[in-house]
Amino acid sequence: MSSAADKIKNFFKKKKNEAKFKLAGPGRRLDGTNAPSTSKSTKAQSDVYVPPQRKELTSEAKTAAEAAVARIQSQKKDDTHFNTSLAAIRAQVQRELEAERKTKTEIEKQISQEQPQPKVLDDGHNRHLAAQGVYFRCPMVSDEVLPRNEWKIKIKEFLYEQLAVERGLTSCLIILNCNTKEKSAACIETLTKYLQNIIQHPDEEKYRKIRQSNRIFGDKVLSCEGALDFLLAAGFTEQTIDDEQFFIYSDEHNPDGADALNELLEALQHSEIIPLELDRNIQVLLPSQTKKSELPPDFYRISPEELKREQQLRTEALENASILKTKAMREREELRYIQRYKFALVRVRFPDGVYLQGTFSVYEKLDQIYAFVQSCLKNEALDFKLMSPIGTKWDDDDMNKTLFDLRLVPNTILTFVACENEENIGGNYLKEDLLMLIQPV
Known part of the structure; x- marks a missing residue:
């Protein structure tokens, strides 16, 4: 008689193969738009982030991406104002793609599937959020x-x-x-x-x-x-x-x-609870787009009403504080503050001015951030370090520390530092399909 664990595993494998998940609605792309997504693993390790496989870009999309990369590299040599030049390049690429869509219906369908489009938001408040929510995958059931x-x-x-x-x-x-x-x-x-x-x-x-x-x-x-x-x-x-x-x-x-x-x-x-895997909800941002730092309610352990009340109490306490706080008092206050969060938003700033953004549990470890960044690099073999907002470079002993332990909660910006000569890297660090996630300003 087979074990219960084997029966459950075979049960889900059989159902997925039969494609019996009839009631599943459309998925959500990594940038928040509604579209099917995949979650097939490309690495064997279960404790590191493995991004969903993406469809091959069409020849037209590849041409546009190569043109954008070439312009970025060319502009970087002559212009120190990278932020403005990159935004202009992205806008030009967008105009070129729009012109192609008007004349080629088939290309329009393919590109719309492979290039996420900006999400139209009805709530004005949501426009100021750094992320639209916290998303998950459930490989045992479907790829959504x-x-x-x-x-x-x-x-x-x-x-x-x-x-x-x-x-x-x-x-x-x-x-x-x-x-x-x-x-x-x-x-x-x-x-x-x-x-x-x-x-x-x-x-x-x-x-x-x-x-x-x-x-x-x-x-x-x-x-x-x-x-x-x-x-x-x-x-x-x-x-x-x-x-x-x-x-x-x-x-x-x-x-x-x-x-x-x-x-x-x-x-x-x-029997066990059907597990959900946290999706990184990858975004690639321009410097001007990183001003959005407010997090949605999904990131908190407490309700929005409780959160609002805590923020009011915190503001009142700061206004009424007339004595100097000891280090221990400040640490206790910081601990109470970060304990309100279940998830953290991590942004990694690259030397070319681009930011990579991902969502993490506060109990995930630093090495999982490294694995996430590594999987997004054009050259995954590139040796690099991540620097904290205050300039700290972590050592091997820090890799098993959680984001909570390192106080990288609720959001943080880490600096990417390549351990090789940048002239040998070729200008851009991220994979081309990730660069295509950049939205016009």
Whole structure:
């Protein structure tokens, strides 16, 4: 008999191969626009960031990118005002692409799929945010990139779709993924007792009946999503006896007997939460676009209302403070401040004036930022260092420290320093398809 873990793994592999995720809506590109996205890994290590694979650029898009790169390199040699020249180059490239779109319908379709377009925002406040939210991937289910709350809906829809063909295992996953942690734990404990009693006392009729009016059943099982489907999968049926509703276990509905119950019990006890992977939500920015530093509510541990109140209290405390604070007092205040955040926005400034932006958990480590930057470089073998906002260059001992430990929360700007002669690099550091993410000012 295969283990529960193997069964769950094969379950998701089979469903993905069959492409049964019918209710999934369109995904979201890394810059926030609605479009399908991919999440296939290109590296074997699971603890480093692996960007989604991108479609090959069309010949027209490649030509435009090469032209932009060539102009940047040429301009950099003659003009020290990189910010302005880069913006002008990007605007010119955009005008050229727009002209091509008007005359070639097919090119318009291809480029619109491969080049993210600016997101149109209705909320004026959102225009000032450094990121539009926090997004996740769920490779076990599909290749989409969505906010956490949308993933909860998608996962629930996906699991309920599978009940008709795989009721036992699916009901276990629904119990764990569609209820609160406390509710699912209480339900699993109760269902485990039901099945264990039948396995250990196969001839005892009292263990084959569950009175629906029973308080424990009502509080811990009936109120939990997926629990009734689990009982039906185990061999229980709903029956009325003397005007009372029961769930009755019958060998007729479970011909495999104790073996099937043990297998279902193993699946119930070893099922896991379907994991979500944080998406980096890559953006490539011009210096003038880095002025946006306000973060959306998704980055916080607390609600927007609680956050607003804390900010008011913080402002009042600063205004009323008339004494000098000790170092310990300042550190405690800083710690309270960064503990409000679940995620951090990291920007890396390159010597050519371009900024690379990504989203990280506050508990991710410094080496994961290095891996993220490395994966975005045109030359991934390039040796480099990252410098903190105050000029600190970290050593190998710092690589296992979290962003929280290094106080790189809630947002920070790191400086990219190449360890090689820049003349041998060729001007631009990032991959061409990432440079195409730059939006006009």
